[in-house]
Amino acid sequence: MTLLGQTIITGILIGGIYAVIAIGMTLIMGVMKIINLVHGALMMVAMYICLVLFKSFGVHPYLGMIPAMVILFAIGYLLQKYFIERVSGVETILPESQVLLTLAMALAITEIVRLIFSSDYQSAYTPFSAKCFYLGDMSISAPYLLSFGLAMVLVAGLHLFLTKTDLGRSIRATSQDRDAAIYMGVDAKRITNFTFGLGTALAAAGGALLLPVFYLFPDVWHPYLAKCFIITILGGMGSTVGALSGGLVLGIAETFGATYWSPGYRDVVGFVIFIFVLLFLPGGLKRIIGR
């Protein structure tokens, strides 16, 4: 029973952090209708920014999150405006040229980071990192809990932004029907650029939340990119609530796999869910939840 509770708690806590990164992805995929493979690499860049701030200036990653988000917003905006935008709508034999472009960019960014920081594993260890408190026999790690709390704050803020502000509504309109949004006077190109920046900034936030509880190296993003897709497909494209529930489901499923099957197969659980959702629940949880 303790093991079960422990598994669920750990799953929920890690799932909340996954959700922040995945919401960035789901926004971008919703508006652009393309698969963005550079997302994870940009998250990794944000983690390195936080790490440098921590090591050189002693800024805690939770505070370093803010400059990291601003910088990554700018990077995402510029990448979309000057690179990805150029490729969209070009007639090619291979239909997936945008996807391949984001992939090549991700590899290039990884190599740049590797040249600067080398492949060594690094971490931002604070005395706080090892703290935990107990609920009965179940332990709850303090940094995980705080990361989870901040993640929920971010998700709630984003949800308000998307539902209550004009800019947020324009993003949702573009995501639902691009042509109709253009007829209603939405500058779809500008919105796309902005969304790419916003999504990337959310990835940066997720990276900053991961840094205190995880280690960092240039290839760290591969599993997170995969998790983002799984959550996006599970939750449904462009849906914040879907991505949040998808994140929690994936987090719990993974920890269940790790506890009751084998830690090595943890990531396989996600891929199995991914393929089953693609086949049997196209549209994802969004369809069950409603909107």
Place this chain on the structure above:
Amino acid sequence: MAKKNRFVPLILGGILVVAIPPFLGGYFQHVLILIMMWIIMATAWNLLGGYCGQVSFGHAVFFGLGAYGGGLLRLHWGLSPWWGMIVGPLLAVVIGIPIGLVTFRLRGAYFALAMLALGEAFRIVFTNWVPVTAGAVGIITSRTWGAEKLPYYYITLAIAALSIYVVYRLVHSKFGYYFVAIREDQDAAEGLGIPTTRYKLYALIPSAFFTGLAGAVYMNYFAYIEPHTVFNLSAVSIMMILAVMLGGAGTLWGPAFGAAIYTILSEALRAAIGPISYLVFPIIACLIIMFLPDGIIGDWEKIKRAFSRQKPVYVGGE
């Protein structure tokens, strides 16, 4: 006349690749073997991706299975790794058919992602299923000819030639037209009565077979395999796509050309500028996608036009 002309460069090229290698040093023979291996893989990927339009991000599955087919026989029963040349590609096809039946229900980018997920899942399973696959320790096989490289070269050359010939025959038959129809518009193809899933499978089977064969050759030549090299996403699955894109997807010689350039470039750059070469490659890929999206062979007309643009101006000026 036209037909004759077409075969002349082919025969000349054939004589060159057969006659020259014995006079080269060991390193250049090694590079040629790598080129031929990548030609096999790029050509195989191109059949499914370039002609049939099913962009797979997980062809490392077939490469890895091809390599492990013989490796597992060696590990458990001590058989010669050459059995892998038969068992490996067959294993790739046998596993590839159910994979295809499941993933071909998905379209475009979702198919690509499902294949990517499968590739990673295979890598993880082969790393963790230690009793069967020996896990991350890998499998060591032995080389039949020791340090001698020439036999391996001729074997890979023969397979590369065979793969190009098979793709040529397929593409110039009913199958090829069906593949292109599926690539251009799947709904229209279905409307015209093409059983799309079945024809995608017909493209997948040779594609998986030759990728598996390349894996088996890899296992024989390098005599060591482990999950992280043969099921690698960026070094196998993605590089296959980039090699095809470099040369030109949906063309017969494009992938071979791209694979050759890719291998030579990566070897030369690694010797010349060291670790920065790993950065140069993705940047080249970005530039290719942005400016020559159909590859060097596919966009040849565009390249010619770009270089000859001044000429008409000169003529007009006089």
